[in-house]
Amino acid sequence: MEFELSEEHRLIKDTARRIAREVVAPRAKELDETGEYPHDIFAAFKQAGLLGMAIPEEMGGTGNGILPICLAIEEVAKYECGAGLMLVLTGLPNRPIVLGGTKEQQQKWLPGAATGELKSSFCLTEPDHGSDAANLETRATRDGDDYLLSGNKVYISGGTVADFLTVFARTGGPGAKGISAFVVDAKSPGITIDRTDDKMGVRSVPTAHFSFSDVRVPRENLLGGEEGQGFNTAMLTLNSMRPTVGARGVGLAEGAAAYALEWARERRAFGSAVIDFEAIQFMFADMAIQIEAARNLVYKAAWLVDQGKYTREYAHHLAIAKAYATEVANRVASDALQVLGAQGYMKDHPLERHFRDARQLMIVEGTSQVQRVVISRAMVDRTLVYG
Numbered sequence: 001m002e003f004e005l006s007e008e009h010r011l012i013k014d015t016a017r018r019i020a021r022e023v024v025a026p027r028a029k030e031l032d033e034t035g036e037y038p039h040d041i042f043a044a045f046k047q048a049g050l051l052g053m054a055i056p057e058e059m060g061g062t063g064n065g066i067l068p069i070c071l072a073i074e075e076v077a078k079y080e081c082g083a084g085l086m087l088v089l090t091g092l093p094n095r096p097i098v099l100g101g102t103k104e105q106q107q108k109w110l111p112g113a114a115t116g117e118l119k120s121s122f123c124l125t126e127p128d129h130g131s132d133a134a135n136l137e138t139r140a141t142r143d144g145d146d147y148l149l150s151g152n153k154v155y156i157s158g159g160t161v162a163d164f165l166t167v168f169a170r171t172g173g174p175g176a177k178g179i180s181a182f183v184v185d186a187k188s189p190g191i192t193i194d195r196t197d198d199k200m201g202v203r204s205v206p207t208a209h210f211s212f213s214d215v216r217v218p219r220e221n222l223l224g225g226e227e228g229q230g231f232n233t234a235m236l237t238l239n240s241m242r243p244t245v246g247a248r249g250v251g252l253a254e255g256a257a258a259y260a261l262e263w264a265r266e267r268r269a270f271g272s273a274v275i276d277f278e279a280i281q282f283m284f285a286d287m288a289i290q291i292e293a294a295r296n297l298v299y300k301a302a303w304l305v306d307q308g309k310y311t312r313e314y315a316h317h318l319a320i321a322k323a324y325a326t327e328v329a330n331r332v333a334s335d336a337l338q339v340l341g342a343q344g345y346m347k348d349h350p351l352e353r354h355f356r357d358a359r360q361l362m363i364v365e366g367t368s369q370v371q372r373v374v375i376s377r378a379m380v381d382r383t384l385v386y387g
């Protein structure tokens with residue numbers, strides 16, 4: 001068992017840390033207020049070569065893997081959770097092509113995504129089907145050499161800036177087996193963005209609501225060239241990206257705890273610094289216990305994915321890391337805010353923003369409840385055995 005980060009890992013972490021401090025942190029408050037997508041932060045990631053980590057070298061990426069992405073996400077999420085999401089989006093929408101695409105599809109779409117020439121979004125959720133994605137209703141119907149795509153996708157992160165979309169749509173009968181995946185040029189006629197959301201947090205990365213109305217998609221854009229593979233590809237994608245959502249939680253918790261600790265050293269009450277009260281010290285101890293546990297779960301989960309272990313029999317490990325780390329983010333953000341008293345509640349400090357941002361993490365890419373469905377299923381069917 002090896003717990004040390006490699007030289008390459010440290011380099012990536014340091015690079016992300018520099019960008020986090022120099023580019024992300026100064027913009028965090030303003031991004032929350034304006035809700036504008038931060039092209040300058042994307043450009044900084046691009047310049048540092050951080051955009052191709054989830055894409056294998058033979059597909060045009062840098063092939064570092066999911067653990068290095070988690071390290072980078074953790075650093076930037078200390079200051080702004082949306083910057084962490086921007087790095088997640090270098091993996092999530094491209095992963096279906098990595099896992100399920102043909103060589104031609106991989107060569108066509110992934111090198112541009114890896115360099116940052118192309119941005120992409122992952123389109124699974126629909127107005128009536130979120131957790132219950134197996135029953136999605138968006139349809140892709142054969143029309144000569146093409147498909148015609150019609151339906152609605154909602155809450156699509158980064159949708160307003162995406163060049164291409166990975167879209168999951170029904171080509172066959174009901175249930176998971178009738179679903180296929182497509183790569184769709186976001187500028188295709190028939191695609192409209194009906195609205196973006198006025199969100200509680202993570203406001204720097206807009207979520208878009210897409211309508212597809214008879215969008216003509218060439219048959220060559222059917223992922224893997226075979227119908228019926230889409231749901232499996234979506235699940236493997238979500239499984240393998242769970243550590244990256246957890247990493248956003250770990251980073252957010254670390255950032256919140258660090259901010260509150262510095263504040264508690266300065267603030268005085270009853271003639272002493274707030275940090276001298278044992279009740280406050282124990283709150284920090286509880287934050288540290290949870291952060292360390294979450295970080296270890298996330299790194300282990302990322303390591304599993306990098307070993308190719310993200311199929312159903314490993315899904316509970318990935319679900320545990322995602323559920324725990326995102327819930328830790330919420331608890332630590334709340335406790336860190338509490339340490340500041342009234343000031344924590346005010347927008348003069350970043351903690352109320354961390355508190356709002358953390359709430360997103362328990363919902364996206366599988367809610368906390370859905371993670372528990374995965375975990376308990378593994379226990380019931382004896383995949384996860386403690387006895």
Ligand SMILES: Cc1cc2nc3c(=O)[nH]c(=O)nc-3n(C[C@H](O)[C@H](O)[C@H](O)COP(=O)(O)OP(=O)(O)OC[C@H]3O[C@@H](n4cnc5c(N)ncnc54)[C@H](O)[C@@H]3O)c2cc1C
Pocket residue numbers: 121122123124125129130131132154155156157158199202207360363364365366367368369370373
């Ligand atoms: C900010 C943001 C960004 C997002 N970005 C994207 C994106 O880029 N691409 C994309 O495709 N989607 C995206 N989503 C959608 C997100 O993945 C869904 O919101 C999520 O999967 C839950 O679906 P839902 O909101 O429809 O809730 P529902 O599925 O309707 O669930 C409602 C409630 O019921 C619970 N529940 C549902 N099923 C079960 C069950 N079987 N057992 C126990 N409890 C259950 C849920 O946990 C939840 O509490 C985003 C959402 C948000 C908020």
